[in-house]
Amino acid sequence: METIIRQEAEWILSQQLPGGAVVTAYPGQPKIVPYFAHLALYGLAAWGLNLSRVRAYLDWYLARLERPDRYGVTGTVYDYHLEGEGAEIPAYTYDSSDSYAATFLTLVRLYYGTSGDRAWLEDHWPELDLVAGAMLATLQRDNLTLARPDWRVKYLMDNCEVYRGLKDYAWLLAQVRRSAGEAERYEALAGKVREAIEAKMRVNGGYCPAIYRAGLRRRPNWKKWYPDALAQLFPIITGVVTLGDDAARRLYGNFLRNYPHWHRQAQPENFTTTLVLYAAALMEDRWRVRQYVAGLEENIIARGHPWPYHAAEAGILLLAIKAYLTGSSGEQWY
Template sequence: MKTILSFVLVLFMMIGTFFGSFTEKAPDLVTDENALTSVELGSEEKALLKLIFESETAWLASLQLDNGAIPMTSAKNGILTMNPYFADFAALALLDNAQKYGDNVKKYIEWHFSHLNSAKSDYNNLDGTIYDYNITVENGSVVKEEIAVKDGKNSYDSTDSYAATFLMVLDKYQKVTGDTELIFSNSDDIARITDVIFATLNMGLTYAKPDYKVKYLMDNCEVYDGILAAESLFDNVICKNSDAYKMYLLKCRYASGWISQNIENTLWNVDGGHYEAAVFTDGKPAFQFSWDEYYPSATAQLFPIMHGLIASDSVRAVNLYNRFSDEYDWQSFDIPDDFYWGSNVYVAAMMNDVEAVMEYMLNYSSLLINHSYPLYNADAAKVAMAAKLILEKAEA
């Protein structure tokens, strides 16, 4: 029965992709052939970026506990919050220096796999998910792990994004380390995690989790990226050694196009020139969009750029990024939010906005005191990846 359902799912996705392929590309998605692919940096700018990359990745590595978990912040004694979604970004940043931190990421991956839920342990009866954890440490050593509880339920903020970002970690890990054995030996678990995404895939978009049926733009951009990562894992590693997972390769291959097409068809508001931050399962907006609403309306507009759904040199990307930058002096942290929002500077690096990147980095380094609140691992990770990206562009 499961095989039949998988075949039907692939068939519907193929049909959706087939018809979607005849859709003319929107004019604002056409890329600029004259766009810059490299940037120029002065010696002082390079020095600051290298310092930030090295210091932030070192801090992220220092967060890792003896059990492999990478909590949101640090403490020698007390209770630490272990959010797997946030930890995934820490792992992605550490992989930008895989020669030094590859083993840290491997240890985290092993922790993550060992904490996957079964259908029985998941409160939504969804196999392959993962909860948030509260981890008690004494003198820096783990003495207790407990599943985090919120509103009387075991806690995860979403199932779609948690699965997607971990798949991104796995794919980047195997690409930069060459360690295919870790991937192949966990083929079953990777299939389970991929199934978590498909479990809430509805009309080409995922809703956040089975008991919260809202389809977020941010989540679906991450899901698109995660499905591409899963496709890469099945194609380049798993299916090279086993035919048992060919159906997963097919599903991922068609799902990526299906999701991309539905982000465009369902979430892009042509008249308003913006993406809807979220929709319900009937396609109606879950929120009234406003550029005045920093989160989720405004910040979500950068996610299609960050996850490759629209090219950074497309007219739409430029318009969205410029509008966001006109609305918010984000590089000076003059935003209606306490957090650092590393995703903003990462997109700025993608957009080759050196001036904004450097202003953000200078302010970040001056505001940062001992990596204390409100800094969390995911924001530090995105800052590190932004520094690495702009340095690579300067060397191109």
């Protein structure tokens, strides 16, 4: 696995442009999608690998904050198309304002955790506050966020990531900025989001993947892979449920009952995202982790990383391997 860590770290970096952006190599249309870039760099930051390159991306992101964007939100970053000689052309839209911002703050926490780069944080608190504001721009009275101002759906995945982002920003404020009041405010907000997920989205044996207008809740269809089944792992991945508790074990057990052979699906034509691998590593499902990684090495890595494997998958793979090798500390993402 040490060889895989080194190889995949180098491959992630091969997807980074000179200016710092990380590309998602969609077939025929490479694109900069900040959300996927964050996941790609989680693995490097968690392992403390090539941190100068991680910092280059952080600088790229903060240099492109909108003030405000087309939806009226300040602190967001658009997706970008690549044209001509690598020109980065803004798409003037993004998939979500809440998740992009939340996962960026988690990446900053991971970066600081291994770099100790206090100077970078001190130079960028004003921009980081804008990102935190973008994460909360769509927070509703029920303490759940909408994906985007014009897309009034509250997704389980997004709100789990917002919970994690709030926790991570609270930690940075307390440990680095020494701002106890602000840290307590974000920690309290994280608690409210977690409570709302449990109160509004918990259903028998899992969570509804989305809440629509007027509070319409969708019960999870465990046979529908995305978003329903995959979303069930996000409370585990982001710490909404505590590792080792009955709630986490029941959730993962329900997933296994519906997808008992997920670990055998590590080939391009039938690919299971490495997010499942990370959840399995956190739950100490070590046998399935080993089986999946062996299949991934043979069918994906050795074959030149064919689609749908991309840089974000590699980043989460590195996180999963770290959880597998070092054991879970009860904290997710790192």
